[in-house]
Amino acid sequence: MRTLFLSGKAFIQEKYYIVKNHQATIVDIARTLNLSKSTVSRALTGHPNVKAGTREKVLEMAAQMDYQRNQLAISLLTNRTQTVGIIVPEFLSFFFPKVIIGAQNVLAEAGYNVVICHSNESYETEVANTKALLASRVDGLLVSHTKETRNFDHFRVFERKGIPVVFFNRIVEELGGSKVAVDDYGGAFRAVGHLIQTGKRRIAHLAGPDSIQNSRNRLNGYLDALRRYDIPVDPALIISYDLTLDKANIYVNHLLNLPQPPDALFAINDPTAIEALKVIKSRGLRIPQDVAVVGFSDDPVSALIEPGLTTVAQPVDEIGRQAAALLLKQLAADDERPEAETVVLETRLIVRGSTV
Amino acid sequence: MRTLFLSGKAFIQEKYYIVKNHQATIVDIARTLNLSKSTVSRALTGHPNVKAGTREKVLEMAAQMDYQRNQLAISLLTNRTQTVGIIVPEFLSFFFPKVIIGAQNVLAEAGYNVVICHSNESYETEVANTKALLASRVDGLLVSHTKETRNFDHFRVFERKGIPVVFFNRIVEELGGSKVAVDDYGGAFRAVGHLIQTGKRRIAHLAGPDSIQNSRNRLNGYLDALRRYDIPVDPALIISYDLTLDKANIYVNHLLNLPQPPDALFAINDPTAIEALKVIKSRGLRIPQDVAVVGFSDDPVSALIEPGLTTVAQPVDEIGRQAAALLLKQLAADDERPEAETVVLETRLIVRGSTV
DNA sequence: CTGTTAGCGCTTTCAC
């Protein structure tokens, strides 16, 4: 039987640990076969200048030794990790997982791995995430920032280092980099228009935090729809909140307790709208006769509950695919980065029992 | 103004790319400050043997240069990446994201990064995932295998290389490595017992694929509950399926079309049960009078729909935390790996309108 | 307290 040689460190460790904790390297293969590591490397990477017989022997020995190339060493050498980072603020609702899957499909096809980071809506965590991704030398970044993020310097670092960043869903206008958004303004405008057309006049808006650009756009869509139909804007009916559902519960109750309560509610997203439905039902009010409700995103749950939730659908996995595609475009350019692009995807109103 | 030196490659690249695409290294800092890279390294890592003034200068220059340590180089040197891989078969339902969050919290506290891989219920993808994680030299692995996986050799490689693997949710009994499961058998037994106690006698079971260990355990719990109450087992009422919801729809309809249709259904998981509720309602049958339904996992949606879904709750993020803790235990041991452990967590029946 | 040296695993010239 042929002896299996092991590279440097392992020889020493062998005394204590046996072979178990050593990962085979090209040097191990080279020594066992009496070749140089250059030849082994060539055989493994499919370089043409290797004799067919040699290549076979190398491949066979590699399999026998469970050889697995060390991506760390290659990345260190080539200065490219073939890895893309994705930072999302949460992933318990369907939205971000679906975006991630869309992005991953496109990136995997192009040979990129994906590292997913969960900032948990915390600015601190988000900054830590960017540091970790920088340290692990990702080639690019996809990001949807937290609701707390108001300072974007941690993303500017990527820009300075020439690492492309693509913002999606929660985008940052003042930063360079490509962006993928949906037509939040138009979606909100149509949603509120729909409520008005069904006869509603006191339409409340449970808005998202001002720090998130799509919250602002949806608010503007709401405001312009009211103006379009000459309905006075009542500031008491507009509440901006931090997206934690127990707060939504409090605010919906507050709105319903007003001397002149709303006859409809446009919520920043579906979880908020669903929470509102619960509150409204628990108070014995009829939906949509007493209070109609519209959400945003078309969460799968919206079709399951009763009444079904009218909502503004967004092409969720398309957001991920587009973001990935824009990043790949940046990554493809060897020298000069191509100009950043912004993609805005369409939204679509889905009418269900909560409004008609 | 002081000149900022740049290490080797950058000098050449500078002609073409300017400085933009160069990431500062300790050599850059060392040259700029007229120090050796060892001293810079020591200052940066907080080694005691550095003059306070020197440390300050280094830290300041590092910040000025946007220095970010290269984790690749460190990992190559230390043979540890401080990174743990997690492979999950899907993450559109709440379950796996929540497990991941639980695991991530524990691992982050111990200084580990997490790379999440999505096998998409595909054996091929899962094997590719393990290869990628091996190549990127993760220190450990958390995994819940796909429904297609029947050959586990790709996990045995980790074992051979001394990289600890912890299985959760879908565990593999014949493999070494720690495991985290819930009491699927007991949960199923109690769920079916509950149905029997509410007067049901023809209880169908929409089971998961035989390849998944918890499907088998839940099936056994179902069978033993029937036996315990001397209710004959009718094979026509047991259907094992592949967890794609459109199939669930077909099978539920099939069951309801039987000459002697079931008066209750125990579903392998909540999405299946919710699909069943839809079918049953659409056929004008009353829930639970005509057909009662029980699910498994307590998906948040189960509390939102009408009627609410009776279900077997599992401590989802605890599964993640426990899996991470078991992995850390393996990782902590420098030389000999401690013996693998198996943790079984309790389940709890949550009774809602779909059964009473 | 600081510098010198070696080497982690790999690819890539440059020789032969």
Add this chain to the structure above:
DNA sequence: GTGAAAGCGCTAACAG
């Protein structure tokens, strides 16, 4: 067709 040598960025002996 193959080998020798250099070097990616960093840490850790070993010297002073």
